[in-house]
Amino acid sequence: MIAAQAAITTIGAAGAHAMETADTFQVHGFMSQALIVTDHNDFFGSSSDDGGSLEYTELGLNASFRPFSHVLVAGQVLSRKAGNYGDAWQPELDYGVVDYQLIADEERAFGIQLGRFKNPFGFYNQTRDAPSTRPSILLPQSIYFDRSRSLGLASDGLSIYNEERFSNGTLYIQGGVGMPQVNSDAEISLSPDNPSLDSKLSSIGQVLYAHDGGRINVALSMARVRADYRSRQERQAKGEFIFQPMILSFQYNAENWSLTTEYEYQRKELKDFAVSSYNGRVNGESVYVQYLYRLSSRWQWLLRYDYAVSDxxxxxxxxxxxxxKGQDYSRFAKDVTTGVHWRVTPNWNIQAEIHHVNGTAWLPRQDNDDDNTEQHWNMLLLQTSFSF
Incomplete structure (x- = not known):
């Protein structure tokens, strides 16, 4: 599945033609299990111990139906285990929306979503939790960071979308305001101070153009995520945390291969603190280039370079x-990844990939003590997944 198709799944589902309500109820799901082995550092469990880690498991169940021809109700419950990330196996509402479509014809689809919507962030964020939609076991960690995934995953609020169909392409526009799902993973990853974060009204938007049936896809995504910040070490240290990412995305799809690249510029700011030493701003950036070659209808090979710098x-x-404040190599990560994907059946997939990493900028703090990490490390991942 090409990245652009994954990115617009939510909007595309909302744009389906009206049909009889009795025939619209659908239930789908997925499950996956991975083995992770590292020579140094830990990723999703004690992966550097003998035998590696089996602590990366995903279970998802989603359903949708149309009570009326212009209304779609859709949601997904997700349960996952990812090392020491969050509450293991705790079922969570991944998304849940009521989609009211005001316009639906051959040229345009325009509607409003209310509820918990997946943030339109880059090519992959809206469907990142379904293994079959990912080009690799792990998405590029410089942009689709797993150690603080809740920061950009979903929001509770209102989203508006518009789809304009032209003779040689389609323009997708989506924007929303709401309360982001800022959980403990973001608190742990933001600072060794392990602050308390309470989400505030935030905004996100994306413009995506798919040319010639998705042969060329370009997108611009922007967000402003806000949260109240309170230090657990200094009671008087409280203020506001602001995270502002901007992502430029490009993809070219040929018959047997795809080239994808995304660049992110991000600003993290702490302000309005009475303790002045907390106030400050850091600008980081990330970029990856990914080549995917389809060896056959069942086999594909991936090669990717992924780079992130915190400042x-x-x-x-x-x-x-x-x-x-810490090790110098904790502020950057350079990752060379290669892997293969075998589609055993239409519903069953097996994947393998190897990462050679210089730096620990996206290494989960939940699994590691920063003082006992290594700058250069390697990681092997094997995963099997099934969808229905």
């Missing part, structure tokens, strides 16, 4: 380490 003004982390 554009301190790319090698020297000033960060000199200030006594």
């Amino acid at each position: 554009r003004n301190d790319r090698d982390g020297e000033r960060f380490e000199a200030s006594g």
Whole structure:
């Protein structure tokens, strides 16, 4: 499945033609299990121990129906285990929306979604939890970070979308306002201070153009995520945390291969603190280039380079380490990934991939003590998944 198709799944479902309500109820689901082995550092469990980690499991169940021809009700419940991330196996509402379509014809689809909607963020965020939609076991961690995934995953509020169909392409526009799902993973990853974060009204939007049936896809995604920040170490240290990412996305699809690249510029800011040492701003950036070759209808091969830096003004982390805040290599990550994907049956997939990583910028703090990490490390992942 190409990335552009995955990115617009939510909008595309809302744009289906009206049909008899009795025939619209659908239930789908998926399950996956992975084995992760690292030579240094831990990822999703004690992966560096003998035998690796089996602590990466995903279970999902979704349903949708149309009570009226212009109304869609859809939702998904997700249960996952990812090392020490969050509440293991705790069922969560991944998304749940009531979609009211005001316009639906051959040229346009326009509607409103109320509820918990998946944020339109890059090519993959809206469907990132379904293994069959991902080009690899792990998405590029520089942009689709798993160690603080709740920060950009979904929002509770209102989303508006518009789909304009032209003779040689389709323009998708989606924007929303709501309360982001800022959970403990974001608190742990944001700072060793392990602050308390309470989400505030935030906004996100995306413009995506698919040309020639998805042969060329380009997108711009922007967001402003806000939360109240309170230190657990200094009671007087409280203020506001703001996260502002911007992603430029491009994909070209040929008959047997696809080239995808995304660039993210992000700003993290702490402001309005009485304790002035907390106030500050850091600008980071990320980029990946991904080549996917379809060897046959069942086999595909992937090669990717993924780069992330936490502070554009301190790319090698020297000033960060000199200030006594941590290791210099914790401020960047350079990841070379290659892998294969075997579609055993239309519903059953087996994947394998190898990562060679320099740096720990996206390494989960939930699984690691920053003082006992290694700069250069390797990771092998094997995963099987089934969807229905």
